[in-house]
Amino acid sequence: MSLIPSYNFAYLDEQTKRMIRRSILKAIAIPGYQVPFASREMPMPYGWGTGGVQVTAAIIGPSDVLKVIDQGADDTTNAVSIRAFFAKVANVATTTHTADATIIQTRHRIPERPLQAGQVLVYQVPIPEPLRFLEPRETETRKMHALEEYGLMHVKLYEDIAKHGQIATTYAYPVKVEGRYVMDPSPTPKFDNPKMHMSPALQLFGAGREMRIYAVPPFTEVVSLDFEDHPFEIQHFTQPCALCAATGVYLDEVILDDHGGHMFVCSDTDNCEERRAQGHRGHLSGEELEAAE
Protein backbone atom coordinates (compact mmCIF):
# COMPACT_ATOMS: atom_id res chain seq x y z
CA MET A 1 0.00 0.00 0.00
CA SER A 2 1.56 3.28 -1.06
CA LEU A 3 0.64 6.61 0.43
CA ILE A 4 -0.41 9.24 -2.04
CA PRO A 5 1.76 12.23 -1.19
CA SER A 6 -0.72 14.81 -2.48
CA TYR A 7 -3.33 13.84 0.12
CA ASN A 8 -3.31 14.73 3.77
CA PHE A 9 -3.84 11.88 6.23
CA ALA A 10 -7.48 10.70 5.93
CA TYR A 11 -8.12 12.83 2.82
CA LEU A 12 -9.38 16.02 4.51
CA ASP A 13 -6.97 18.83 5.38
CA GLU A 14 -6.28 19.50 9.06
CA GLN A 15 -8.34 22.70 9.26
CA THR A 16 -11.39 20.91 7.88
CA LYS A 17 -10.97 18.05 10.33
CA ARG A 18 -10.67 20.56 13.14
CA MET A 19 -13.92 22.20 12.05
CA ILE A 20 -15.70 18.85 11.93
CA ARG A 21 -14.29 17.82 15.33
CA ARG A 22 -15.62 21.04 16.86
CA SER A 23 -19.07 20.20 15.51
CA ILE A 24 -18.76 16.65 16.82
CA LEU A 25 -17.79 17.92 20.29
CA LYS A 26 -20.76 20.25 20.33
CA ALA A 27 -23.04 17.43 19.16
CA ILE A 28 -21.78 15.19 21.97
CA ALA A 29 -22.34 17.98 24.48
CA ILE A 30 -25.99 18.36 23.38
CA PRO A 31 -27.18 14.80 22.71
CA GLY A 32 -29.58 14.59 19.77
CA TYR A 33 -29.16 18.22 18.69
CA GLN A 34 -28.34 18.78 15.03
CA VAL A 35 -25.15 20.82 14.75
CA PRO A 36 -24.53 22.53 11.40
CA PHE A 37 -21.10 22.01 9.86
CA ALA A 38 -19.41 23.13 6.66
CA SER A 39 -19.77 19.89 4.75
CA ARG A 40 -17.13 19.41 2.03
CA GLU A 41 -17.33 17.92 -1.41
CA MET A 42 -16.18 14.33 -1.17
CA PRO A 43 -15.04 12.12 -4.03
CA MET A 44 -18.36 10.29 -4.00
CA PRO A 45 -21.96 11.22 -4.76
CA TYR A 46 -24.36 12.54 -2.13
CA GLY A 47 -26.38 9.69 -0.75
CA TRP A 48 -23.36 7.38 -0.67
CA GLY A 49 -22.30 8.45 2.79
CA THR A 50 -20.52 11.77 2.35
CA GLY A 51 -21.53 12.81 5.88
CA GLY A 52 -20.38 9.56 7.46
CA VAL A 53 -17.10 9.63 5.55
CA GLN A 54 -16.32 13.15 6.75
CA VAL A 55 -17.05 12.23 10.37
CA THR A 56 -14.87 9.12 10.05
CA ALA A 57 -12.10 11.12 8.41
CA ALA A 58 -12.19 13.64 11.25
CA ILE A 59 -11.91 11.08 14.06
CA ILE A 60 -9.74 8.35 12.54
CA GLY A 61 -6.13 7.93 13.67
CA PRO A 62 -3.30 5.69 12.42
CA SER A 63 -3.95 3.07 15.11
CA ASP A 64 -7.67 2.76 14.41
CA VAL A 65 -9.24 -0.32 12.89
CA LEU A 66 -12.09 0.46 10.52
CA LYS A 67 -15.13 -1.57 9.64
CA VAL A 68 -17.73 -0.36 7.13
CA ILE A 69 -21.16 -1.91 6.70
CA ASP A 70 -23.93 -1.19 4.27
CA GLN A 71 -27.34 -2.61 5.27
CA GLY A 72 -25.41 -4.87 7.65
CA ALA A 73 -23.19 -6.33 4.93
CA ASP A 74 -19.41 -5.89 4.69
CA ASP A 75 -19.22 -6.93 1.06
CA THR A 76 -21.50 -4.51 -0.81
CA THR A 77 -20.15 -1.80 -3.12
CA ASN A 78 -20.59 1.07 -0.70
CA ALA A 79 -18.92 -0.76 2.18
CA VAL A 80 -16.06 -2.11 0.09
CA SER A 81 -15.23 1.19 -1.55
CA ILE A 82 -15.34 3.27 1.65
CA ARG A 83 -13.11 0.69 3.36
CA ALA A 84 -10.72 0.82 0.42
CA PHE A 85 -10.84 4.61 0.47
CA PHE A 86 -9.61 4.84 4.06
CA ALA A 87 -7.10 2.04 3.57
CA LYS A 88 -5.67 4.19 0.80
CA VAL A 89 -5.83 7.73 2.19
CA ALA A 90 -5.22 6.94 5.87
CA ASN A 91 -3.34 3.68 5.60
CA VAL A 92 -5.36 2.25 8.48
CA ALA A 93 -6.11 -1.37 9.19
CA THR A 94 -9.58 -2.51 8.14
CA THR A 95 -11.62 -5.42 9.34
CA THR A 96 -15.01 -7.02 8.87
CA HIS A 97 -15.16 -8.24 12.46
CA THR A 98 -17.31 -6.10 14.71
CA ALA A 99 -15.32 -7.08 17.80
CA ASP A 100 -11.98 -5.96 16.31
CA ALA A 101 -13.10 -2.58 14.97
CA THR A 102 -12.57 0.71 16.79
CA ILE A 103 -14.60 2.71 14.27
CA ILE A 104 -17.60 1.24 12.48
CA GLN A 105 -19.11 3.33 9.72
CA THR A 106 -22.61 2.14 8.97
CA ARG A 107 -25.39 2.66 6.56
CA HIS A 108 -28.77 1.58 7.94
CA ARG A 109 -27.82 -1.05 10.51
CA ILE A 110 -26.33 -1.46 13.96
CA PRO A 111 -24.24 -4.67 14.30
CA GLU A 112 -25.88 -7.54 16.15
CA ARG A 113 -22.88 -8.05 18.43
CA PRO A 114 -23.25 -5.59 21.34
CA LEU A 115 -20.84 -2.68 20.97
CA GLN A 116 -18.15 -2.07 23.57
CA ALA A 117 -16.84 1.00 25.31
CA GLY A 118 -14.20 2.63 23.13
CA GLN A 119 -15.92 1.77 19.86
CA VAL A 120 -17.41 4.53 17.72
CA LEU A 121 -20.38 3.94 15.45
CA VAL A 122 -20.61 6.46 12.57
CA TYR A 123 -23.98 6.61 10.83
CA GLN A 124 -24.54 7.84 7.29
CA VAL A 125 -27.64 10.02 7.42
CA PRO A 126 -29.67 11.12 4.39
CA ILE A 127 -32.22 13.40 6.14
CA PRO A 128 -31.33 14.41 9.70
CA GLU A 129 -34.59 16.25 10.44
CA PRO A 130 -37.23 13.89 11.89
CA LEU A 131 -39.95 16.51 11.41
CA ARG A 132 -39.09 17.19 7.77
CA PHE A 133 -42.00 15.41 6.10
CA LEU A 134 -44.48 16.88 8.55
CA GLU A 135 -43.20 20.45 8.52
CA PRO A 136 -41.25 21.47 5.41
CA ARG A 137 -39.99 24.81 6.77
CA GLU A 138 -36.53 24.55 8.32
CA THR A 139 -37.08 27.79 10.26
CA GLU A 140 -40.16 26.24 11.82
CA THR A 141 -38.62 22.85 12.65
CA ARG A 142 -35.67 24.56 14.35
CA LYS A 143 -38.10 26.55 16.44
CA MET A 144 -40.02 23.40 17.29
CA HIS A 145 -36.81 21.73 18.48
CA ALA A 146 -35.82 24.81 20.44
CA LEU A 147 -39.20 25.03 22.19
CA GLU A 148 -39.58 21.26 22.53
CA GLU A 149 -42.84 21.24 20.55
CA TYR A 150 -42.98 17.64 19.49
CA GLY A 151 -46.74 17.05 19.28
CA LEU A 152 -46.42 16.86 15.52
CA MET A 153 -44.22 13.79 15.72
CA HIS A 154 -47.08 11.95 17.37
CA VAL A 155 -49.41 13.13 14.62
CA LYS A 156 -47.39 10.95 12.26
CA LEU A 157 -47.67 7.94 14.57
CA TYR A 158 -51.40 8.65 14.99
CA GLU A 159 -51.79 8.61 11.21
CA ASP A 160 -50.02 5.27 11.07
CA ILE A 161 -52.40 3.68 13.55
CA ALA A 162 -55.45 5.28 11.92
CA LYS A 163 -54.43 3.93 8.52
CA HIS A 164 -52.85 0.59 9.35
CA GLY A 165 -54.14 -0.31 12.78
CA GLN A 166 -50.62 -0.17 14.19
CA ILE A 167 -47.55 2.03 14.06
CA ALA A 168 -46.41 1.17 10.54
CA THR A 169 -43.16 3.14 10.62
CA THR A 170 -40.51 0.45 10.36
CA TYR A 171 -37.34 2.44 9.79
CA ALA A 172 -36.12 5.94 10.72
CA TYR A 173 -38.34 5.51 13.76
CA PRO A 174 -38.18 8.74 15.80
CA VAL A 175 -36.52 8.61 19.22
CA LYS A 176 -36.21 11.02 22.11
CA VAL A 177 -32.65 11.45 23.32
CA GLU A 178 -31.94 12.05 27.02
CA GLY A 179 -35.51 13.28 27.48
CA ARG A 180 -34.97 16.34 25.32
CA TYR A 181 -34.36 16.25 21.56
CA VAL A 182 -36.37 14.17 19.13
CA MET A 183 -33.93 12.59 16.71
CA ASP A 184 -34.01 10.61 13.49
CA PRO A 185 -31.86 7.51 14.07
CA SER A 186 -31.10 7.49 10.30
CA PRO A 187 -32.93 4.86 8.24
CA THR A 188 -32.00 1.95 10.49
CA PRO A 189 -34.81 -0.55 11.01
CA LYS A 190 -36.67 0.12 14.25
CA PHE A 191 -35.35 -3.31 15.26
CA ASP A 192 -32.09 -1.51 16.06
CA ASN A 193 -33.61 1.30 18.14
CA PRO A 194 -33.28 -0.50 21.49
CA LYS A 195 -29.55 -1.03 20.79
CA MET A 196 -29.01 2.72 20.86
CA HIS A 197 -30.35 3.00 24.39
CA MET A 198 -27.56 3.13 27.01
CA SER A 199 -25.02 1.88 24.49
CA PRO A 200 -21.43 1.93 25.82
CA ALA A 201 -20.23 3.00 22.36
CA LEU A 202 -20.19 6.56 21.05
CA GLN A 203 -22.66 7.10 18.22
CA LEU A 204 -22.04 9.86 15.68
CA PHE A 205 -24.36 10.82 12.84
CA GLY A 206 -23.17 12.65 9.72
CA ALA A 207 -25.45 14.11 7.05
CA GLY A 208 -23.26 15.47 4.23
CA ARG A 209 -25.82 17.00 1.91
CA GLU A 210 -27.84 18.49 4.76
CA MET A 211 -24.65 19.64 6.54
CA ARG A 212 -25.61 18.38 9.98
CA ILE A 213 -23.84 16.33 12.64
CA TYR A 214 -25.51 14.92 15.73
CA ALA A 215 -24.48 12.46 18.36
CA VAL A 216 -25.54 10.08 21.10
CA PRO A 217 -22.80 9.88 23.75
CA PRO A 218 -22.19 6.58 25.57
CA PHE A 219 -24.76 5.57 28.18
CA THR A 220 -27.43 7.97 26.95
CA GLU A 221 -31.14 7.39 27.21
CA VAL A 222 -32.71 6.80 23.78
CA VAL A 223 -36.46 6.20 23.89
CA SER A 224 -38.61 5.36 20.88
CA LEU A 225 -41.80 7.45 20.72
CA ASP A 226 -45.12 5.65 21.05
CA PHE A 227 -48.63 5.78 22.49
CA GLU A 228 -49.62 4.34 25.86
CA ASP A 229 -52.09 1.99 24.20
CA HIS A 230 -49.85 1.30 21.19
CA PRO A 231 -46.40 0.76 22.70
CA PHE A 232 -43.23 0.64 20.62
CA GLU A 233 -42.43 -2.80 19.24
CA ILE A 234 -39.57 -4.11 17.16
CA GLN A 235 -40.01 -6.41 14.17
CA HIS A 236 -40.34 -10.12 14.90
CA PHE A 237 -39.40 -12.89 12.51
CA THR A 238 -41.20 -16.20 12.37
CA GLN A 239 -38.18 -18.20 11.23
CA PRO A 240 -34.47 -18.25 12.05
CA CYS A 241 -31.67 -17.31 9.62
CA ALA A 242 -31.57 -19.89 6.81
CA LEU A 243 -27.76 -20.00 6.92
CA CYS A 244 -26.79 -19.84 10.59
CA ALA A 245 -30.12 -20.54 12.36
CA ALA A 246 -29.80 -17.38 14.44
CA THR A 247 -32.96 -16.07 16.09
CA GLY A 248 -33.55 -12.62 17.52
CA VAL A 249 -31.52 -10.96 14.78
CA TYR A 250 -32.62 -8.80 11.87
CA LEU A 251 -33.21 -10.82 8.71
CA ASP A 252 -33.17 -9.90 5.01
CA GLU A 253 -35.46 -11.62 2.57
CA VAL A 254 -33.59 -13.03 -0.42
CA ILE A 255 -35.51 -14.05 -3.54
CA LEU A 256 -34.26 -17.43 -4.80
CA ASP A 257 -36.18 -18.00 -8.04
CA ASP A 258 -39.12 -16.60 -9.92
CA HIS A 259 -41.54 -19.18 -8.50
CA GLY A 260 -41.93 -17.47 -5.17
CA GLY A 261 -38.96 -19.18 -3.54
CA HIS A 262 -37.27 -17.07 -0.89
CA MET A 263 -35.11 -17.34 2.18
CA PHE A 264 -34.45 -15.20 5.24
CA VAL A 265 -30.82 -14.60 6.11
CA CYS A 266 -28.95 -12.46 8.63
CA SER A 267 -28.62 -8.87 7.53
CA ASP A 268 -25.40 -8.66 9.58
CA THR A 269 -23.01 -10.76 7.44
CA ASP A 270 -20.19 -10.72 9.99
CA ASN A 271 -22.45 -12.09 12.70
CA CYS A 272 -23.72 -14.80 10.34
CA GLU A 273 -20.22 -15.86 9.28
CA GLU A 274 -19.02 -15.99 12.85
CA ARG A 275 -21.91 -18.19 13.86
CA ARG A 276 -21.31 -20.54 10.96
CA ALA A 277 -17.62 -20.74 11.91
CA GLN A 278 -18.80 -21.79 15.36
CA GLY A 279 -20.72 -24.63 13.77
CA HIS A 280 -24.28 -23.23 13.66
CA ARG A 281 -26.15 -24.34 10.58
CA GLY A 282 -29.46 -23.20 9.06
CA HIS A 283 -31.69 -25.29 6.82
CA LEU A 284 -30.31 -23.73 3.60
CA SER A 285 -26.63 -23.57 4.56
CA GLY A 286 -25.69 -25.98 1.77
CA GLU A 287 -24.43 -28.86 3.94
CA GLU A 288 -27.12 -31.25 2.79
CA LEU A 289 -26.44 -30.48 -0.87
CA GLU A 290 -22.74 -31.17 -0.41
CA ALA A 291 -23.50 -34.37 1.43
CA ALA A 292 -25.81 -35.51 -1.36
CA GLU A 293 -23.07 -35.05 -3.93
Next chain:
Amino acid sequence: MSEQPLLRVEGLSKYYGNRLGCKDVSFELWPGEVLAIVGESGSGKTTLLNCLSTHLEPSAGRTEYRMRDEVWRNLYELSEAERRFLMRTDWGFVHQNPADGLRMTVSAGANVGERLMAVGDRHYGHIRETAIDWLGRVEIAADRIDDQPRSFSGGMRQRLQIARNLVTGPRLVFMDEPTGGLDVSVQARLLDLLRGLVGELGLAAIIVTHDLAVARLLSHRMMVMKDGRVIEAGLTDRVLDDPREPYTQLLVSSILQV
Protein backbone atom coordinates in the same frame (compact mmCIF):
# COMPACT_ATOMS: atom_id res chain seq x y z
CA MET B 1 -69.87 35.90 34.24
CA SER B 2 -66.61 36.73 35.88
CA GLU B 3 -65.95 40.00 37.66
CA GLN B 4 -62.94 40.72 35.52
CA PRO B 5 -62.42 41.07 31.80
CA LEU B 6 -60.36 38.53 29.87
CA LEU B 7 -58.54 40.89 27.59
CA ARG B 8 -57.61 44.55 28.03
CA VAL B 9 -56.44 46.56 25.05
CA GLU B 10 -55.06 50.07 25.48
CA GLY B 11 -54.04 52.47 22.75
CA LEU B 12 -53.03 49.82 20.26
CA SER B 13 -51.48 51.22 17.06
CA LYS B 14 -49.71 49.57 14.18
CA TYR B 15 -47.81 51.36 11.43
CA TYR B 16 -46.32 49.70 8.39
CA GLY B 17 -43.52 52.21 7.86
CA ASN B 18 -45.40 55.46 7.29
CA ARG B 19 -48.63 53.72 6.47
CA LEU B 20 -51.27 53.34 9.12
CA GLY B 21 -52.56 49.86 9.92
CA CYS B 22 -54.71 50.69 12.90
CA LYS B 23 -54.54 53.52 15.41
CA ASP B 24 -55.33 53.98 19.07
CA VAL B 25 -57.67 51.06 19.60
CA SER B 26 -58.81 50.40 23.16
CA PHE B 27 -61.40 47.99 24.47
CA GLU B 28 -62.05 45.27 27.01
CA LEU B 29 -63.33 41.79 26.28
CA TRP B 30 -65.20 39.85 28.93
CA PRO B 31 -65.39 36.08 29.33
CA GLY B 32 -68.14 34.60 27.16
CA GLU B 33 -68.48 37.76 25.12
CA VAL B 34 -68.41 37.85 21.34
CA LEU B 35 -67.03 41.01 19.79
CA ALA B 36 -67.34 41.70 16.09
CA ILE B 37 -64.96 44.02 14.28
CA VAL B 38 -66.57 45.27 11.08
CA GLY B 39 -65.52 47.63 8.38
CA GLU B 40 -64.65 47.67 4.72
CA SER B 41 -61.55 46.14 3.16
CA GLY B 42 -58.41 47.99 4.20
CA SER B 43 -59.95 49.50 7.30
CA GLY B 44 -57.42 47.76 9.57
CA LYS B 45 -59.57 44.92 10.89
CA THR B 46 -57.13 42.15 10.09
CA THR B 47 -54.14 44.19 11.25
CA LEU B 48 -55.87 44.68 14.58
CA LEU B 49 -56.70 40.98 14.85
CA ASN B 50 -53.13 39.99 14.04
CA CYS B 51 -51.81 42.37 16.68
CA LEU B 52 -54.21 41.02 19.29
CA SER B 53 -53.33 37.43 18.48
CA THR B 54 -49.59 38.29 18.66
CA HIS B 55 -48.98 37.42 15.01
CA LEU B 56 -47.86 41.03 14.60
CA GLU B 57 -46.09 43.26 17.05
CA PRO B 58 -47.89 46.60 17.41
CA SER B 59 -46.02 49.89 17.09
CA ALA B 60 -47.57 51.24 20.29
CA GLY B 61 -50.03 50.30 22.99
CA ARG B 62 -50.49 47.24 25.15
CA THR B 63 -52.71 44.19 25.31
CA GLU B 64 -53.11 42.36 28.56
CA TYR B 65 -54.59 38.91 28.96
CA ARG B 66 -55.83 37.24 32.10
CA MET B 67 -54.16 33.82 32.16
CA ARG B 68 -55.83 30.74 33.62
CA ASP B 69 -53.99 31.35 36.86
CA GLU B 70 -55.65 34.80 37.07
CA VAL B 71 -52.38 36.63 36.44
CA TRP B 72 -52.51 39.53 33.99
CA ARG B 73 -49.75 39.34 31.41
CA ASN B 74 -48.78 41.79 28.69
CA LEU B 75 -48.96 39.70 25.53
CA TYR B 76 -46.02 41.38 23.86
CA GLU B 77 -43.74 40.65 26.80
CA LEU B 78 -44.41 36.90 26.80
CA SER B 79 -41.57 34.69 25.64
CA GLU B 80 -42.06 32.97 22.33
CA ALA B 81 -42.49 29.63 24.07
CA GLU B 82 -45.25 31.02 26.32
CA ARG B 83 -46.96 32.68 23.37
CA ARG B 84 -46.98 29.54 21.29
CA PHE B 85 -48.20 27.53 24.25
CA LEU B 86 -51.04 30.02 24.72
CA MET B 87 -51.88 29.78 21.02
CA ARG B 88 -52.37 26.04 21.15
CA THR B 89 -54.10 25.73 24.49
CA ASP B 90 -56.06 28.73 25.73
CA TRP B 91 -56.60 30.36 22.33
CA GLY B 92 -57.89 29.41 18.95
CA PHE B 93 -57.43 31.07 15.59
CA VAL B 94 -59.87 30.37 12.78
CA HIS B 95 -58.51 31.47 9.42
CA GLN B 96 -60.64 32.63 6.54
CA ASN B 97 -59.03 30.03 4.30
CA PRO B 98 -59.24 26.66 6.09
CA ALA B 99 -56.09 25.49 4.28
CA ASP B 100 -54.11 28.03 6.36
CA GLY B 101 -55.32 26.59 9.63
CA LEU B 102 -55.42 22.88 8.80
CA ARG B 103 -52.80 20.34 7.91
CA MET B 104 -54.14 19.33 4.55
CA THR B 105 -52.05 16.16 4.23
CA VAL B 106 -53.04 14.45 7.47
CA SER B 107 -56.43 12.97 8.31
CA ALA B 108 -59.28 14.87 9.93
CA GLY B 109 -58.81 12.90 13.15
CA ALA B 110 -55.14 13.85 13.37
CA ASN B 111 -56.01 17.48 12.65
CA VAL B 112 -58.33 17.53 15.64
CA GLY B 113 -55.93 15.45 17.75
CA GLU B 114 -52.81 17.50 17.06
CA ARG B 115 -53.45 20.00 19.84
CA LEU B 116 -54.12 17.19 22.30
CA MET B 117 -50.84 15.53 21.39
CA ALA B 118 -49.10 18.89 21.58
CA VAL B 119 -50.15 19.26 25.21
CA GLY B 120 -48.99 15.76 26.05
CA ASP B 121 -51.87 13.34 25.43
CA ARG B 122 -50.22 10.02 24.59
CA HIS B 123 -53.21 7.70 24.57
CA TYR B 124 -54.36 6.86 21.04
CA GLY B 125 -57.78 5.59 22.08
CA HIS B 126 -58.52 8.73 24.04
CA ILE B 127 -57.33 11.04 21.27
CA ARG B 128 -59.47 9.24 18.75
CA GLU B 129 -62.53 9.26 20.98
CA THR B 130 -62.19 12.99 21.52
CA ALA B 131 -61.72 13.54 17.78
CA ILE B 132 -64.88 11.58 16.95
CA ASP B 133 -66.78 13.52 19.60
CA TRP B 134 -65.64 16.84 18.15
CA LEU B 135 -66.32 15.85 14.57
CA GLY B 136 -69.86 15.04 15.70
CA ARG B 137 -70.23 18.42 17.37
CA VAL B 138 -69.32 20.18 14.14
CA GLU B 139 -71.58 17.87 12.14
CA ILE B 140 -68.93 15.88 10.31
CA ALA B 141 -69.80 12.19 9.97
CA ALA B 142 -67.60 9.92 12.10
CA ASP B 143 -66.71 7.79 9.08
CA ARG B 144 -64.83 10.74 7.57
CA ILE B 145 -62.34 10.74 10.45
CA ASP B 146 -59.57 9.10 8.42
CA ASP B 147 -60.09 11.21 5.30
CA GLN B 148 -57.80 14.09 4.52
CA PRO B 149 -59.34 17.56 4.59
CA ARG B 150 -58.46 18.03 0.94
CA SER B 151 -61.31 15.65 0.15
CA PHE B 152 -63.70 17.86 2.17
CA SER B 153 -65.96 20.61 0.86
CA GLY B 154 -65.26 24.22 1.85
CA GLY B 155 -67.92 24.20 4.56
CA MET B 156 -66.68 20.93 6.04
CA ARG B 157 -63.11 22.20 6.07
CA GLN B 158 -64.19 25.30 7.94
CA ARG B 159 -66.10 23.21 10.48
CA LEU B 160 -63.07 20.94 10.86
CA GLN B 161 -60.89 23.96 11.49
CA ILE B 162 -63.27 25.07 14.22
CA ALA B 163 -63.20 21.63 15.85
CA ARG B 164 -59.40 21.60 15.70
CA ASN B 165 -59.29 24.91 17.52
CA LEU B 166 -61.87 24.14 20.17
CA VAL B 167 -60.64 20.70 21.20
CA THR B 168 -58.39 21.99 23.99
CA GLY B 169 -61.22 24.06 25.47
CA PRO B 170 -59.81 27.52 24.73
CA ARG B 171 -61.24 30.58 26.46
CA LEU B 172 -60.65 32.97 23.57
CA VAL B 173 -61.02 32.39 19.85
CA PHE B 174 -59.99 34.76 17.08
CA MET B 175 -61.85 34.42 13.80
CA ASP B 176 -60.89 36.10 10.58
CA GLU B 177 -63.88 36.12 8.21
CA PRO B 178 -64.91 32.60 9.25
CA THR B 179 -67.67 32.50 6.65
CA GLY B 180 -65.67 34.24 3.93
CA GLY B 181 -65.48 31.75 1.10
CA LEU B 182 -68.75 29.92 1.71
CA ASP B 183 -72.06 30.07 -0.11
CA VAL B 184 -75.07 31.49 1.68
CA SER B 185 -76.79 28.31 2.85
CA VAL B 186 -73.52 26.84 4.14
CA GLN B 187 -72.79 30.15 5.85
CA ALA B 188 -76.11 29.98 7.62
CA ARG B 189 -75.41 26.49 8.91
CA LEU B 190 -71.93 27.43 10.04
CA LEU B 191 -73.22 30.52 11.85
CA ASP B 192 -75.86 28.42 13.54
CA LEU B 193 -73.21 25.96 14.64
CA LEU B 194 -70.84 28.67 15.85
CA ARG B 195 -73.56 30.39 17.80
CA GLY B 196 -74.43 27.10 19.47
CA LEU B 197 -70.81 26.31 20.36
CA VAL B 198 -70.01 29.78 21.63
CA GLY B 199 -73.06 29.74 23.88
CA GLU B 200 -72.50 26.19 25.06
CA LEU B 201 -68.79 26.57 25.85
CA GLY B 202 -68.93 30.13 27.13
CA LEU B 203 -66.20 31.16 24.70
CA ALA B 204 -65.05 34.69 24.26
CA ALA B 205 -64.50 35.46 20.61
CA ILE B 206 -63.24 38.27 18.45
CA ILE B 207 -64.66 38.00 14.95
CA VAL B 208 -63.43 40.07 12.07
CA THR B 209 -65.98 40.32 9.30
CA HIS B 210 -67.25 42.63 6.62
CA ASP B 211 -70.58 40.86 6.69
CA LEU B 212 -72.99 42.67 9.00
CA ALA B 213 -75.29 39.66 9.07
CA VAL B 214 -72.54 37.62 10.69
CA ALA B 215 -72.03 40.34 13.27
CA ARG B 216 -75.77 40.53 13.92
CA LEU B 217 -76.14 36.80 14.44
CA LEU B 218 -73.04 36.06 16.47
CA SER B 219 -71.84 39.07 18.36
CA HIS B 220 -72.93 40.83 21.51
CA ARG B 221 -70.89 43.92 20.84
CA MET B 222 -69.33 45.39 17.75
CA MET B 223 -66.71 47.90 16.71
CA VAL B 224 -66.87 49.68 13.37
CA MET B 225 -63.51 50.54 11.85
CA LYS B 226 -62.64 52.99 9.13
CA ASP B 227 -59.19 54.05 7.95
CA GLY B 228 -57.51 52.26 10.85
CA ARG B 229 -59.61 53.87 13.58
CA VAL B 230 -62.56 52.64 15.58
CA ILE B 231 -65.32 55.10 14.73
CA GLU B 232 -68.19 53.52 16.57
CA ALA B 233 -68.58 50.81 19.20
CA GLY B 234 -71.48 49.48 21.16
CA LEU B 235 -74.00 46.71 21.55
CA THR B 236 -74.58 45.04 18.21
CA ASP B 237 -78.30 45.72 18.06
CA ARG B 238 -77.80 49.33 19.03
CA VAL B 239 -75.13 49.93 16.38
CA LEU B 240 -77.05 48.19 13.63
CA ASP B 241 -80.51 49.59 14.45
CA ASP B 242 -79.41 53.06 15.43
CA PRO B 243 -76.10 53.82 13.74
CA ARG B 244 -74.74 57.22 14.74
CA GLU B 245 -71.72 57.77 12.55
CA PRO B 246 -72.41 58.67 8.92
CA TYR B 247 -70.12 55.87 7.78
CA THR B 248 -71.93 53.28 9.89
CA GLN B 249 -75.24 54.55 8.54
CA LEU B 250 -73.87 54.09 5.02
CA LEU B 251 -72.64 50.59 5.89
CA VAL B 252 -75.97 49.54 7.37
CA SER B 253 -77.97 51.01 4.51
CA SER B 254 -75.74 49.24 1.98
CA ILE B 255 -77.09 45.81 2.93
CA LEU B 256 -78.97 44.42 -0.02
CA GLN B 257 -82.57 43.58 0.69
CA VAL B 258 -83.83 40.63 -1.28
